[in-house]
Every structure is written in structure tokens, then in C-alpha cells.
Amino acid sequence: MTFHTSIKAALFGLTALALGTAAQADQLADIKAAGKIVTATDMHYAPFDMLNNGKYEGLTKDLFDEVAKELGVEPVYQDIPWTAELPGLEVGKFDIIIAPVTITPDRVERYTFTLPIADASVALIKAAGNTELTKPEDIKGKTVGVQQGTAQARILQTFGESLGGVNVKEYGTTDEAYADLAAGRLDAVTGSLPNLTYLVSNRPETFALFDPPQYGEPSYFAWVLRKGDDSASFAKAINDALLKMTDDGRVKAIQEKWLGSYTELPREVPTN
Template structure:
């Protein structure tokens, strides 16, 4: 009888220990973390990218910041921003250090191999930018024999690389937009390729010594990204929140706040 009692006691203890070990633990696998009953998602941003993401008085501000914050409020989850170079955002997402990737990120077939995009939230497009005294460049064909500045990891960089051999120009890569702007303003590069809203905002806000020339080079759209095949529930929330922002008029309010003419 004592042996039976001992077996029963050990069995009960084993069951209790097993039950204690079944609680889910938060991790960095792109599934968010539980914080006081609310899921916390880490958002990768590039704060050298106004009007979409930049720092002002110690706070992160911009179109992307307002859009994802409004979506989070609408869908009932929390977010935490992680600022980094744009080229490091997708690798950090792949490494499980981020849950959401932004940064004025154009939706491309190449990026779709790694991430899943939300519905588009902004219509953009690349443009050529030259020194304000330059009147010799207005089209891609004018770039033959020139030096083209681009920001590493962007669609501008991809577009420049794709046409460099065909047209015959040199491509110089930079890690941030201000350095790229300065290179052209100083005459160390002849032209840069940048998303139209970004450079239009920068020129309007600062005396950069630059001007936009020619027609848009493409018709890019920006999307919010999550790791491919890993976070479909979060993507559904993002799309639902974005749709509600547009229906309520809050989306238009955010855009007019930063892009009012």
C-alpha cells in the first residue's frame, strides 16, 4: 500500500510540474511580446528619412510614426520603435529582433521574397535631383559619364544599379540621406535618386542647394512589412487598422500634417 501511495504522489507531482511548464514565454521570433496583457511589437525605422521618419526634440515623428501608432491604437497592440540604418531593417526582421519593418519601404518583387507587405499606404516614385545651378540633367539619358549618388538598400540604389551599365554612369552608395544630399550640393556627385516626397519635403524645409528635375522615374508604393510567412495575424491587423484609418479620415489628416502644400 505504501508503494501505491508513493507512486500516486510522484505521479501527482509530475503532473503539476508539467502543467507549470506549459505557459507561453515571449520571444524574439517576430510574434511580439506580452506586456501587461497587451502584445508589444518592435518596429524598425530609419530616422534620417523625413517626412516619414525623423527625430524632433528627442521624439520620433513623421508619417510612418503616426500611421503605425494610429494602427496600433486602433487594433489594441503596443509598439516600440528601434532606429537603425535602412539597410539593416530587413536583416533585423529576419534575425527576430523586429516584428514590423517600415522606413518608407517600397513594395518590390525582390523584397517580397523575404517579407510580406501590407496594403500600400503611400504612392511615391523616384526622381532625379541635381545641384540648383545644374541645367544639363533632366532625364536618365543625361546621366552618361556622370556620378550618381544613392542611399544604400533603397529602391533608388536598385534603380541606379540596374541602369548604370546601360547608360554608363558611376554609382556612389551612402548610408543616410543627408550625406547623399551634401555630396550633390558640393558637386562631388552630379545627381542623386530619391523618393519624390522625401526630397520635396527636405528641399522645402531646408536650404539644400538642390532642385528636382524631370518626370518621376517609376510609380513606387510604400508598404508595412512583416517577416514572410511568419506573422499573418499581425499583417491582418495592420491591414484592418489601415483601412479604418482611411475610412475615418484620420489617414488624410496625417498626410496633410506633413505634406500640406
């Protein structure tokens, strides 16, 4: 065997070994072997994720508790700022983002989404005593708060441009935006309809929905995994669990508990 032949054979062997290792990589198998799923969410996004006297609760937790039971593992819940979640997922700091993430075409290109867990239509709220603003188009020239780095921020920017201009003010959490709206430092706040409906129902003396509250195209929230073949079985297991929970009524019960009503969700992952 010549020197060049030996090098070629060695390189071929290393390539085959790498391909074999990649083929064997399976995130679901690793999770089951560890007996736990490490998650990330922002626990300041009621009614999906919130801290009540230091205890984590909300629609997301109730749903994922049931999913984890179906997979036979324990969930590990971590409170991570939204802006750090997608970068943290990409470098493997956790297995899945369970913060409700809006499905968008550009994100579908980069990440693996589960089936939708809730409606994510974009809406607007104002101060309860504000009679100047009614329909979404009335925010032209006004100052509107939104959580930084969200799909809602991009949709607001686009909508504002179509109106001729809106002063967009971004916040680290929705709670900060709500506080500034209540204090009169904002004219309105935009976010997902479920979040804002929950807020208004709990604080009707402070906040009110626009009429109609929604603007933009319909959208959905889902959970996010890393892209790649190693996450395929993990995503399928979660989707199978969500479909089972939909069919046996658990999803409906959890939605009604936290949102006050039930919205039938797609049984396939939307791609646009």
C-alpha cells in the same frame, strides 16, 4: 509493442507536438499579450522618419501611432540603420519594420508586406543652380548618390546601364548623399519622390527636382513583417487598421500634413 514500433510512435508524437506548437504560434496574440509592438526604422529619412531635437517624428510615426491604437498596444520605436533592418527582422529582433520599404517582387517572395503607406516612385534631384541637368537621361556619365541597399539603388543601376553608364555612389543614409550634393561632390541624388519633394520644398535654395523628376516604373512603400503563418493575423490586423484609417480620413490628413498632398493608395498589396 516492438522496439521499432515504440520508436515510430515516439517520433510521431514529437512530430505532432511540433506541428501543434507551430499551429498555435500567433505573433498578434504574442504582441497583445505583451501590450507592445517592437518596431525598427531609420530615423534619417524625412519626411517619413526623422529626429527633431532628439524627438522622433514624421509620417511613419503618425501613421503607426494610429495603427497601434487600433490594435490596443503601445509602439516601441527603435532607430536602426537600414542595412541592419531586414536581417534583424529575420532573426526576430523586432516585430515589424516600419521604415518605408519599397515593394518589389523579390522581396514579396521573402517577406510579408502590409498595404502601401505611400507612393515610392523613383526621382532625381540636383543642385539648385545646376542648369546642365534637366531630364533624368542627362545623368549619363555623371556621379549620382543613392542610399545603400535600397530598391532605388538597384533601379538607378539598371537605368544607368540603359543610358550607357552612370557612376553610382552609395551612402549609409540619404542625409549623407544630400550633404555631398550640396557640397558639389555629386551631380545628382536619386530617391523616392515624396522624400525628394519634401527636401526641395524645405531647401529650395540648395536643391531642385529634375523635370520631370521620375524615372522607372511606379512603386509603393509599405511596412514589412516576417513571412509565415504566424504573422498572418498580425498583417491582417495592420491592413484592417490602415483601411479603416483610409476610410475615416486619417491617412489623408497625415499625408497632407507631411507630403503636402494626398495620393490614393491600393487597397490590396501589389505583387509586382
